[in-house]
Amino acid sequence: MTLDPITPAFSPVDLAIPVFVVTILLEIILARLGKVRAVYEVKDTATSLGMGLGSSIAGAITGGVIFAASLWVYKYHLFDIPMTAWWAWVAVFFLEDLTYYWFHRLSHERRFWWASHVNHHTSQHYNLATALRQTWTGGLAGTWLLWLPLVFLGFPPAMVVIQKGISLVYQYWIHTEAVRRMPRWFEAVFNTPSHHRVHHARNPRYLDANYAGILIIWDRMFGSYIPEDDAEACRYGIVHNLGDFNIFRVAFHEWMAIGKDLAGSRSIREVIGYLFGPPGWSPDGSRDTSATLKAKWRARMATVSPAASEETIPLQAAE
Amino acid sequence: MNETILKLAGSALAVAIMVAIAWLARIARPMTPLDEAGARLLIAEEFPDLSPDQLWVAGDGGGAVARAGEDALVVYRLGDSWVARSMPWVSALAAPVKRGKVLLKLRDPAAPMARLTVSGVSPWPPKSAQEVLAA
Ligand SMILES: [Zn+2]
């Protein structure tokens, strides 16, 4: 196989599609037979898979612009990084995964980017179909710009695209309740079903955690790691869950909410706050953000057990 | 171009098959209609910092409305899950009833409207609220 630095030799996601279909069917059938834990609601499943299908169409539309931007940046690259060198693949593996971590963290902590990423979190279920509930507006949100520094460093555009695909395929299998825990060493290094369940949970204690792509080490390093506590089951979805299964609502509701807030803004401060503040930001603080929800949760826990500090909240008291 | 359309058609067919199997499998969460205790539990979970007093449960148990001060706390069923929002209590009281459902405008693009079943035993506005209004 030749490795063209510009056109990817293969698409990990395209290759994985048959695996997606077979494993989703398997998860459903095994759950039906009582062999594994999985919950599928038919309309929710249709919405997740429909979002996946729509996302590939949206990706094809914006892909051209993103590709052109990568080529333009590559013209000015700093170092010649050969695509055939093993160390180059090791380096791109770590650097792409680090980029993903910060992309993902930004996508949760700032509303403009949350408006695109929220799509992925709108299901109240956590199964392999949820993995395919992908955004339609990632191109619009512009987070793809975050990967351009890798190209500027000298990683060939095709290499970055392939590694992004590998990461996406890796993250597919972790969207399951069928696997409780992987071996300890694996849980310590890699993103796993357990870590990512926490990421999809709306329980205040689990909000804004585990942004990892492939490696969980970034969360441990940057202080966003929260382990799954078996005493508090994850409740999946978003803080204010969607009111119906309408696929267009899934794709655009947060953009619409931003538009509504901007229309009612009375100052530049409000415009900036509504666009780039944390999700839930409001001028008078009347809405909840992750931070206020966590603070209220801590306060409740402290009244249950006044001695409880942030770290030592009794597990049995958790809601 | 033809290849793209073919791929898309293939994916759409695969989606249809997966959805059909999910439908046949019937492995959604088991749901029972809300009664008063269930509604209180659900509302406590969704609004842990508020202590509602009056509670109204929809005729079919598909949702509930509780009053906490000036707020109406609304929960309603979606598939095998629940959706929760709050709205001003006065707006909730004034909500229209059409074809056996009270239509609660939630003013949120993510969940614009809750439609809760009204019945003889659970009319809208709630009896207790009517008494307050009449007084
Ligand atoms: Zn996320």
Ligand SMILES: [Zn+2]
């Ligand atoms: Zn996910």
